Amino acid sequence: METIILRGKEVSDAVKERLKEDIDTCKKRGITPGLAVVLIGEDPASTVYVRNKARACEALGIFSETIRLPKDTTQATLNTLIDRLNKNTRFHGILVQLPLPRHLNEKEIIHRIHPEKDVDGFHPFNIGKLILGEDTFLPCTPAGIIEMLRYYQIETSGKHVVIVGRSNIVGKPMANLMYQKSAYANATVTICHTGTSDIKKYTRQADILIVAAGVPEMITADMVKEDATVIDVGVNRVDDPSCKKGYRLVGDVAFEEVKERVSAITPVPGGVGLMTIAMLMQNTVKAAENQAKNMKKHGQ
Ligand code: GUN
Numbered sequence: 555m556e557t558i559i560l561r562g563k564e565v566s567d568a569v570k571e572r573l574k575e576d577i578d579t580c581k582k583r584g585i586t587p588g589l590a591v592v593l594i595g596e597d598p599a600s601t602v603y604v605r606n607k608a609r610a611c612e613a614l615g616i617f618s619e620t621i622r623l624p625k626d627t628t629q630a631t632l633n634t635l636i637d638r639l640n641k642n643t644r645f646h647g648i649l650v651q652l653p654l655p656r657h658l659n660e661k662e663i664i665h666r667i668h669p670e671k672d673v674d675g676f677h678p679f680n681i682g683k684l685i686l687g688e689d690t691f692l693p694c695t696p697a698g699i700i701e702m703l704r705y706y707q708i709e710t711s712g713k714h715v716v717i718v719g720r721s722n723i724v725g726k727p728m729a730n731l732m733y734q735k736s737a738y739a740n741a742t743v744t745i746c747h748t749g750t751s752d753i754k755k756y757t758r759q760a761d762i763l764i765v766a767a768g769v770p771e772m773i774t775a776d777m778v779k780e781d782a783t784v785i786d787v788g789v790n791r792v793d794d795p796s797c798k799k800g801y802r803l804v805g806d807v808a809f810e811e812v813k814e815r816v817s818a819i820t821p822v823p824g825g826v827g828l829m830t831i832a833m834l835m836q837n838t839v840k841a842a843e844n845q846a847k848n849m850k851k852h853g854q
Pocket of ligand 1 (some may be wrong): 695
């Protein structure tokens with residue numbers, strides 16, 4: 555059987571079409587969803603991600619502003635900025651691009667963003683709701699992966715989902731979503747991480763393998779089950795003098811060899827990355843809708 559290449563462009567375009575209608579409805583009610591994006595320093599990958607987020611907002615008619623601060627910005631300055639953005643009704647969502655420079659306290663910043671504006675879904679309040687199966691902002695990459703599985707009608711109920719990586723951004727929320735008793739979940743979940751002694755033993759059992767480890771091409775063909783679905787979250791720059799930029803992007807999965815063995819796989823680039831941005835747009839619209847409802851409830 556031919557391997558299905560799970561294309562982020564196709565799925566994210568479908569999500570964005572849906573969102574355009576929601577944004578139109580918001581605008582008819584006098585609300586333009588707004589997103590504040592904060593970038594500290596000049597990390598090249600983060601700079602590209604932030605630019606792509608701003609472009610996606612513009613294409614959909616979401617108001618956005620990118621606030622760029624120098625890499626030596628203090629915690630106090632950043633805290634003050636977050637406090638201002640929390641109060642600014644122009645912005646329904648706030649995103650601080652991670653990772654932050656080492657001297658800044660990531661946890662303090664995540665805690666400081668008002669949970670109603672936490673379109674990344676990283677605040678402990680929202681993570682708690684996610685675990686309890688309550689409606690909340692879902693972290694964008696895990697939400698995007700679920701959207702892809704749904705679009706391509708890949709069954710998850712009763713399947714064994716193996717996740718490689720335990721980050722707060724991807725691995726942990728992904729695991730907690732996949733075992734929920736809900737549509738496009740209801741799976742049995744295993745998480746592998748740097749403390750796992752024999753990763754291959756687990757990855758070979760996966761019906762759906764989700765890899766978010768940040769290790770270039772660590773998953774080879776011998777590590778996957780035949781006919782599995784493989785979702786590659788990794789985006790790694792590897793030196794390649796034959797490329798114009800001097801590097802090329804590869805995932806955490808050795809795509810060429812693994813694709814021969816599996817039934818479906820995401821490419822890098824062109825896979826999960828596009829979904830992350832689409833889900834951020836979706837969370838921003840949801841934040842605007844929620845905040846409008848709350849204003850109404852409180853007679854404002
Ligand atoms: N860095 C890598 N992925 C993300 C993300 O989804 N949100 C934020 N804020 N930073 C990131």
